[in-house]
Amino acid sequence: MLVASTELPLTLLRRGKVRDVYSVDDERVLLVATDRVSAFDVVMGETIPFKGAVLTQITAWWLRHLDGRVRHHMLSSDTDEILAELPALGPYADELRDRMMLATRADVFPVECVIRGYISGSAWKEYAAHGTLAGEKLPADLRESEQLPQPLFSPATKAEAGHDENITIERMREIVGADAATELERLTRLVYDYGRSIAAERGIIIADTKLEFGYTLDAGGNFDPAAVILIDEVLTPDSSRFWPKKSFQPGRSQPSFDKQPLRDYLESLRRAGKWTGDYPPPLLPADVVQATSDRYLEIFRLLTDRPLDTSSV
Numbered sequence: 001m002l003v004a005s006t007e008l009p010l011t012l013l014r015r016g017k018v019r020d021v022y023s024v025d026d027e028r029v030l031l032v033a034t035d036r037v038s039a040f041d042v043v044m045g046e047t048i049p050f051k052g053a054v055l056t057q058i059t060a061w062w063l064r065h066l067d068g069r070v071r072h073h074m075l076s077s078d079t080d081e082i083l084a085e086l087p088a089l090g091p092y093a094d095e096l097r098d099r100m101m102l103a104t105r106a107d108v109f110p111v112e113c114v115i116r117g118y119i120s121g122s123a124w125k126e127y128a129a130h131g132t133l134a135g136e137k138l139p140a141d142l143r144e145s146e147q148l149p150q151p152l153f154s155p156a157t158k159a160e161a162g163h164d165e166n167i168t169i170e171r172m173r174e175i176v177g178a179d180a181a182t183e184l185e186r187l188t189r190l191v192y193d194y195g196r197s198i199a200a201e202r203g204i205i206i207a208d209t210k211l212e213f214g215y216t217l218d219a220g221g222n223f224d225p226a227a228v229i230l231i232d233e234v235l236t237p238d239s240s241r242f243w244p245k246k247s248f249q250p251g252r253s254q255p256s257f258d259k260q261p262l263r264d265y266l267e268s269l270r271r272a273g274k275w276t277g278d279y280p281p282p283l284l285p286a287d288v289v290q291a292t293s294d295r296y297l298e299i300f301r302l303l304t305d306r307p308l309d310t311s312s313v
């Protein structure tokens, strides 16, 4: 079932670009990934078949792999298990199938933990113009999409609306505190290193990714770095650039397994002067929607080594 938006009998905490977040109780939230799609920080009017299920189930797959390595927020991503826990959702079972994650409720650090193994996107733009990333100097003579000598942790602020802004690590320390900043960087590196080694075995380069973390305070209301947890979505095609290893070639932008067909279409409209890059979004042709859906399903299959069961989604 295609889902643009949900209205569940729980308290809605937030409607993000993609997920509807509900409060379950003081300790738990329910994240529901809809089929909404955003590009260039604009949410499109159309929905992408199977996208919500792909995003939730890829995150769940990674978090199961990360069990024992990184503390994370997932309590369950199994629809029947969650419905048994929250019987009020029973009447919504069909629209919720495979897209829910029951999670530990966290206070969210107001920074996006971005890590880059390759230079691309906004990082490439800044580097090409100034030789820097978030103001910090990078080696000279890097080509577009080239692998960096080592993964670069490059945090950004979470903008309430519009584009996130790259910040220096110094700025991040001011925002979250030195202990938390150190822990967030350590965990980000750990997740990225682990994720990219698994993806590499499947012929996929994870060029970069963005993680979010939260924390729970101890009984005395104090912050303990050991109480940092990985939240939100993890190593999905919405939060990461996935490139096919086969066709990788530095010196140009790479074809990628994410919403590239959508981005390409939107770029062509912008170049033709038919879209400003802001709201309202343009209408999407059916073939662009289909190609985008196919990409999401393909990356699910490549990563997890099985197709998504689309019969009940």
Ligand SMILES: Nc1ncnc2c1ncn2[C@@H]1O[C@H](COP(=O)(O)OP(=O)(O)O)[C@@H](O)[C@H]1O
Pocket: 014, 015, 016, 017, 018, 019, 020, 021, 029, 031, 073, 103, 104, 105, 106, 107, 108, 212, 214, 231, 232, 233
């Ligand atoms: N365990 C959690 N506890 C509290 N908030 C969370 C948790 N996991 C994710 N979130 C928040 O839920 C929202 C997910 O919705 P999303 O559509 O990704 O929003 P955005 O448009 O901000 O990217 C984000 O604001 C994220 O910070």
Ligand SMILES: [Mg+2]
Pocket: 016, 232
């Ligand atoms: Mg998000």
